[in-house]
Amino acid sequence: MAAAITTLAADAPALSAANTGFMLICSALVMLMTPALAFFYGGMVRVKSTLNMLMMSFISLGIVTILWVLYGFSIAFGTDSASLFGWSSDYVGLSGIGITELWDGYTIPVYVFAVFQLMFAIITPALISGALADRVKFSAWALFITLWVTLVYFPVAHWVWGTGGWLFEMGVIDFAGGTAVHINAGAAALGVILVIGKRVGFKKDPMRPHSLPLVMLGAGLLWFGWFGFNAGSWLGNDDGVGAVMFVNTQVATAAAMLAWLLYEKLRHGSFTTLGAASGAVAGLVAITPSGGSCSPLGAIALGAVAGLLCAMAVGLKYKFGYDDSLDVVGVHLVGGVVGSLLVGFFATGGVQSDAKGLFYGGGLDQLGKQAIGVFSVLAYSLIASAILALIIDRTMGMRVAEDDEISGIDQVEHAETAYDFSGAGGGSSARSTAVAAPTENKKVDA
Numbered sequence: 001m002a003a004a005i006t007t008l009a010a011d012a013p014a015l016s017a018a019n020t021g022f023m024l025i026c027s028a029l030v031m032l033m034t035p036a037l038a039f040f041y042g043g044m045v046r047v048k049s050t051l052n053m054l055m056m057s058f059i060s061l062g063i064v065t066i067l068w069v070l071y072g073f074s075i076a077f078g079t080d081s082a083s084l085f086g087w088s089s090d091y092v093g094l095s096g097i098g099i100t101e102l103w104d105g106y107t108i109p110v111y112v113f114a115v116f117q118l119m120f121a122i123i124t125p126a127l128i129s130g131a132l133a134d135r136v137k138f139s140a141w142a143l144f145i146t147l148w149v150t151l152v153y154f155p156v157a158h159w160v161w162g163t164g165g166w167l168f169e170m171g172v173i174d175f176a177g178g179t180a181v182h183i184n185a186g187a188a189a190l191g192v193i194l195v196i197g198k199r200v201g202f203k204k205d206p207m208r209p210h211s212l213p214l215v216m217l218g219a220g221l222l223w224f225g226w227f228g229f230n231a232g233s234w235l236g237n238d239d240g241v242g243a244v245m246f247v248n249t250q251v252a253t254a255a256a257m258l259a260w261l262l263y264e265k266l267r268h269g270s271f272t273t274l275g276a277a278s279g280a281v282a283g284l285v286a287i288t289p290s291g292g293s294c295s296p297l298g299a300i301a302l303g304a305v306a307g308l309l310c311a312m313a314v315g316l317k318y319k320f321g322y323d324d325s326l327d328v329v330g331v332h333l334v335g336g337v338v339g340s341l342l343v344g345f346f347a348t349g350g351v352q353s354d355a356k357g358l359f360y361g362g363g364l365d366q367l368g369k370q371a372i373g374v375f376s377v378l379a380y381s382l383i384a385s386a387i388l389a390l391i392i393d394r395t396m397g398m399r400v401a402e403d404d405e406i407s408g409i410d411q412v413e414h415a416e417t418a419y420d421f422s423g424a425g426g427g428s429s430a431r432s433t434a435v436a437a438p439t440e441n442k443k444v445d446a
Contacts, residue, residue, distance in 0.1 A: 015100060016107035019236040023112045029228025030119035034061055034126050036225055040218025040277070041130045042418075043211040044326050048408030049134045050210065050418035056129035056141055063145050064122045069094055072121060073114050075154040080164025085155045104163075106235050116232060117157070124153050124181045128385075130326035131189035134199050135405050138413045140398040147388050148188065152381055156180050160373070172373035173347065173355060173366070175245065176233035178289025178340040179377045186333025187378045189324065191385035196398050198323035200405050207325075212273045219277035223253060226284045230291055234352075241292060241352050248291035249284065252303030256283025259307030275311070282310035282331050286339030292352035293343050302346055306338045337374055344370045 038057035078088030090096025234242040260279025286306030314330035344367025349356035356362025
């Protein structure tokens with residue numbers, strides 16, 4: 001985030017209508033990413049879990065928005081306390097903020113900065129949901145989101161981006177969320193699945209995506225929204241840094257997608273649509289922390305490395321026996337770690353800050369800072385998330401009953417199904433379709 005490495009101007013800035021409008025558009029783009037993620041995840045699950053997967057993302061839009069207004073913005077970006085969290089009474093309920101009051105050192109209102117950061121807070125717990133597909137009670141998930149953003153996301157956002165936060169002050173570079181968003185979510189996903197266990201039939205039954213077109217639609221919308229996620233994190237358009245980030249976002253994503261597809265072809269003999277979508281997301285994840293510090297050529301290398309390593313990492317769940325349903329650990333945790341650490345190699349010292357990586361004569365100093373940021377956030381999120389999941393599991397129960405999981409979580413938790421073939425129409429052909437549809441669905445669900 002730009003706040004982590006921008007020096008305040010000597011003269012107080014004036015409100016910029018251009019930057020304010022730009023940031024409102026970027027905020028809307030980042031908001032779109034949560035429904036896009038719902039489509040991406042929703043297409044990857046079996047038919048009987050589609051609606052639940054969509055709702056696990058959508059509910060974050062409701063819960064996190066309210067918590068952010070009440071106290072989340074204050075914890076993340078209020079006055080620092082012990083370098084661990086913030087608090088400002090003016091930010092509680094967003095009640096003490098003037099409509100033209102500017103975010104310190106920038107030309108956008110505090111309200112605009114707050115709503116932009118809100119969209120980051122919303123999508124981060126939604127990312128976790130992909131690891132938990134098919135088996136978590138919706139009420140337990142809603143409670144987990146509430147506790148997790150309060151105790152994990154809001155404080156970690158302060159560490160990384162809040163003035164006085166300990167990683168902020170150390171000089172860890174995280175342009176738009178490699179640590180605070182992706183490593184945070186990926187480590188949390190691993191912590192929760194270690195507590196709640198595997199899906200019924202894991203490694204025995206085929207659990208193929210029910211709608212690859214839906215997956216591709218979600219990936220495309222994520223790619224589109226990510227330009228707001230990344231370029232908007234500079235909080236303005238005055239010096240060209242956001243433009244470099246925009247270019248690097250496109251370049252790294254393309255490189256990662258190609259690297260994933262090449263690995264797939266060499267390893268499995270096919271170029272798959274799921275691989276293309278997953279590779280693109282891996283590139284987006286990896287460039288998020290690093291794109292403001294590297295050149296476009298560096299972004300190609302970084303994206304290719306991330307695409308290759310993430311493609312290899314998704315298979316680790318079968319080797320180690322943890323059931324990461326939709327590869328949140330393999331893509332977001334691994335991609336976030338790769339992108340954050342490679343800042344220590346590819347930072348040119350000529351874009352967002354003068355910090356240089358190893359390949360540009362900077363030695364190991366920045367790499368060391370990045371490693372501290374990566375592994376501190378990973379460890380805290382992993383442990384805290386596992387503890388929260390354990391508490392919820394031991395009190396209200398976190399998993400649905402085994403019979404409910406087998407029959408389908410959509411019907412049990414939401415009393416709905418994603419696809420209704422009963423209204424296909426009259427006539428013999430329509431009746432045949434209506435009769436055949438359940439059989440077809442059983443094949444997909446198997």
